[in-house]
Amino acid sequence: MNKQSVVAALGLTILTVAVAAAGSQLLLRNIYVFLWFDSSFQNIFAQIQDAKMHSPLLMAAVPSCAFWLSALHSEKLRQRKVLITVLGTAVTAAVMLFSFLITNVNGILFVDVLISLMKVFSQGGVQL
Amino acid sequence: MIKMKRWLSVILAGILCLLYGCGETSKPENSAAQYSMGFGCADIAVPQNSGFPLYIAGYHMGEEIAGVLDEQQVRAVWIDDGEASVVIIAVDCIGLSSSTVAQIREKLKEFCVATDCGSINVVSTHTHAGIDTLGLWGPVGIDGKNPDFMDALIDSAAKAAQDAYSDRCAGRLFYGKTETEGLQSDSRGPSVYDSNLYQLRFEPFDGKHNAIRVFSFAAHAESLRGANRMVSRDYPGAVCDIIAAETGDDAVYLPGAIGGLIMTPVLCKGYFDSEENLRVTARKIADAVLKTDGMRALEPKLSCARVEFETELDNTLFIYYKFLGILQNNTRRGISGEYMIESELNVLRFGELSLALIPGEIFPELVSGTGKTEDPEALCSIARRHGAEELIVVGLANDELGYIVAPSDYLLDDELPYFNEAAGDHYEETNSVGKGCAVKIAEVFEKALAMTE
Numbered sequence: 001m002n003k004q005s006v007v008a009a010l011g012l013t014i015l016t017v018a019v020a021a022a023g024s025q026l027l028l029r030n031i032y033v034f035l036w037f038d039s040s041f042q043n044i045f046a047q048i049q050d051a052k053m054h055s056p057l058l059m060a061a062v063p064s065c066a067f068w069l070s071a072l073h074s075e076k077l078r079q080r081k082v083l084i085t086v087l088g089t090a091v092t093a094a095v096m097l098f099s100f101l102i103t104n105v106n107g108i109l110f111v112d113v114l115i116s117l118m119k120v121f122s123q124g125g126v127q128l
Numbered sequence: 129m130i131k132m133k134r135w136l137s138v139i140l141a142g143i144l145c146l147l148y149g150c151g152e153t154s155k156p157e158n159s160a161a162q163y164s165m166g167f168g169c170a171d172i173a174v175p176q177n178s179g180f181p182l183y184i185a186g187y188h189m190g191e192e193i194a195g196v197l198d199e200q201q202v203r204a205v206w207i208d209d210g211e212a213s214v215v216i217i218a219v220d221c222i223g224l225s226s227s228t229v230a231q232i233r234e235k236l237k238e239f240c241v242a243t244d245c246g247s248i249n250v251v252s253t254h255t256h257a258g259i260d261t262l263g264l265w266g267p268v269g270i271d272g273k274n275p276d277f278m279d280a281l282i283d284s285a286a287k288a289a290q291d292a293y294s295d296r297c298a299g300r301l302f303y304g305k306t307e308t309e310g311l312q313s314d315s316r317g318p319s320v321y322d323s324n325l326y327q328l329r330f331e332p333f334d335g336k337h338n339a340i341r342v343f344s345f346a347a348h349a350e351s352l353r354g355a356n357r358m359v360s361r362d363y364p365g366a367v368c369d370i371i372a373a374e375t376g377d378d379a380v381y382l383p384g385a386i387g388g389l390i391m392t393p394v395l396c397k398g399y400f401d402s403e404e405n406l407r408v409t410a411r412k413i414a415d416a417v418l419k420t421d422g423m424r425a426l427e428p429k430l431s432c433a434r435v436e437f438e439t440e441l442d443n444t445l446f447i448y449y450k451f452l453g454i455l456q457n458n459t460r461r462g463i464s465g466e467y468m469i470e471s472e473l474n475v476l477r478f479g480e481l482s483l484a485l486i487p488g489e490i491f492p493e494l495v496s497g498t499g500k501t502e503d504p505e506a507l508c509s510i511a512r513r514h515g516a517e518e519l520i521v522v523g524l525a526n527d528e529l530g531y532i533v534a535p536s537d538y539l540l541d542d543e544l545p546y547f548n549e550a551a552g553d554h555y556e557e558t559n560s561v562g563k564g565c566a567v568k569i570a571e572v573f574e575k576a577l578a579m580t581e
Contacts, residue, residue: 107459108451108467116444120544 009068016092017061059099064092161428163301165330166206167340167378168291170284171199175276183265183272185222186256187354190267194357198365200258203380204288206296209430214247214476215289218380220361221261223252223528226471227456235286243293247432249474249485252524254383256350257360263454271454299332303481304423308416312347315389316553320493322346322384325416326520329423339377343417344520346384348391351409352402366410382522387489387531427479433579434474437572441469442562443546469561471527475576482516484573487527491534494566495521500536504570514577531556538563
């Protein structure tokens with residue numbers, strides 16, 4: 001592995017983590033719209049978004065970097081730029097989403113909150 | 129010579145009788161075993177220009193205070209029997225979570241070491257006209273606590289406790305109760321409440337210190353009602369003021385079993401005037417405090433027990449608030465994904481009298497008994513089995529777990545539990561941690577009581 005591919009892998013990691021972070025920020029900010037949640041929950045999602053974003057970012061960066069390094073190391077994959085770009089972004093986004101779901105904020109897992117909210121709103125929502 | 133000794137004994141006994149009274153209320157034979165008690169009080173200053181809003185707690189979300197009728201206070205008593213000692217701190221507020229209580233205890237850590245204090249207990253008076261201390265009355269999803277006010281509250285609590293210790297002196301402690309009439313109503317059927325007003329009265333030997341009254345009455349402190357936005361201690365503070373003005377005694381209010389929901393009715397005549405209603409309510413409760421007679425001296429034998437426990441946190445809304453950092457109780461996630469919330473229950477025992485310090489708003493039927501198999505044994509019955517003939521239940525002590533509802537009457541909405549009320553009178557469930565809490569409280573109460581034997 002040469003120095004160039006390491007630098008390229010790091011650059012691509014930063015880029016994809018940033019794209020995935022921006023995407024998840026956008027998703028969180030507007031999740032109540034996407035999931036037809038009540039708009040009174042905008043506050044809650046804004047709080048969730050502000051609560052913990054840094055740890056999923058860091059968690060996603062490691063596997064993302066590993067992916068880019070291995071992809072760039074393979075001559076065969078290097079030639080299929082579109083494929084590795086899509087795969088790399090998807091891997092980063094998936095890891096980020098997973099790590100975000102299992103983020104423990106103040107002793108409560110985000111996935112538990114999200115599931116219970118979805119249950120609530122599958123029943124028709126509520127006006128707080 | 130023998131005759132002279134007899135005369136001297138008679139004169140000495142006469143002097144003692146004159147000084148301390150005779151008969152049932154006389155000083156205990158063992159003069160080493162006696163109660164000492166002290167009182168402290170501190171205002172909680174409303175922060176000016178703090179940069180954070182000051183939300184009023186108890187009714188509507190996101191409503192800021194409009195002014196101050198009377199400042200919230202902290203009142204504390206120190207009690208010891210020469211061996212064990214306890215501090216009871218009563219804070220004029222809607223409720224305090226265990227994390228705030230822990231901060232107060234932390235602030236008093238050195239005090240506890242220096243004074244050998246064995247137990248610090250923080251009780252909220254549950255005024256519905258105070259500044260938000262639980263964080264639940266900010267806008268949706270936003271912490272309603274004002275950090276400057278919370279700091280002031282913690283400082284005032286520590287100061288009141290220290291002042292109570294400095295004020296301590298020896299004396300006798302009396303206990304009594306009086307039955308009230310027309311001062312309570314139960315908004316949820318079946319109509320069950322404890323109409324007794326309980327009182328501990330401390331009389332110092334030296335005659336220099338003020339006497340101290342600690343009284344407990346079971347009714348939400350909301351005589352100002354929901355439209356009020358002025359900060360006030362509501363009736364607990366007003367009653368203490370009347371007692372001080374008319375007798376010179378210092379007074380502390382402790383809420384009883386107020387769950388379910390026990391409140392004072394509108395007592396003012398004519399159209400509803402919130403301040404007039406507060407005045408009339410306070411006057412009537414103060415009259416009940418002052419007319420309590422037949423009080424009997426308590427044996428100077430104090431013991432305290434504290435049991436930490438955890439109970440299931442089912443309430444979805446409470447989970448959200450915990451996630452957002454608004455609720456600050458410690459929680460733990462179980463293997464099957466359930467959340468457990470940590471709390472504590474304390475028992476103070478003064479001879480045959482016990483004080484159960486319950487961390488929430490317990491339904492009175494859980495104290496007196498429902499007779500239903502689904503419900504736990506009544507706290508009164510548990511107390512009797514452990515030789516505690518008299519029991520005072522104090523709510524909102526050292527934590528606020530919300531309503532503690534009888535399991536036999538616990539009903540959640542099928543579609544949106546904890547968000548919507550089930551049909552009928554089931555509002556309190558939406559402000560409870562879960563159905564299992566009542567059983568856990570009874571279990572822990574028995575454990576704590578056994579530790580004081």
